[in-house]
Amino acid sequence: MNNCVEVIKSKIGYTLQESINSKRSIDDNVNSLLDSILSVRKLTDKANNLLSECINDLYNSKEILAKDGYIQIEPDLISLKKTVSSFYITLRKGSFYPGIKQNVFKYHNTLKELQEFIHDMNLFFIDLPEDDEFKAISKEINLIFKK
Secondary structure (H helix, E strand, O other): HHHHHHHHHHHHHHHHHHHHHHHHHHHHHHHHHHHHHHHHHHHHHHHHHHHHHHHHHHHEEEEEEEEHHHHHHEEEEEEHHHHHHHHHHHHHHOOOHHHHHHHHHHHHHHHHHHHHHHHHHHHHHHHHHOOOHHHHHHHHHHHHOOO
């Protein structure tokens, strides 16, 4: 019976030590995960702030750019839009998403602002000037104001 008690005590001691080690390991992994989530949040916020500043600069410069300037930057804007979209998809599908949902939402809204800017500029500088109906309306408006 003493042998049985010793075997059981040994088993309990081993199980206790493994439980303590597992808890420490889990705590370390959770802390590491939380640090990673915080890091991803900071990177997402930084990317969002830079993109937002860029969009503000674009809107503030749109009259100065005119058609020729816009045509020169359009390939860069398209590349930026693709990269930002890809980054958004990576964030959205990533394992960290539940911990950074609010940051990703803000980033997505900024992405939509970029898409809207590109759409507006294409409409204003590329599409409308080539539209016959728009040309006719513009001509009539100009005639009205010349009187």
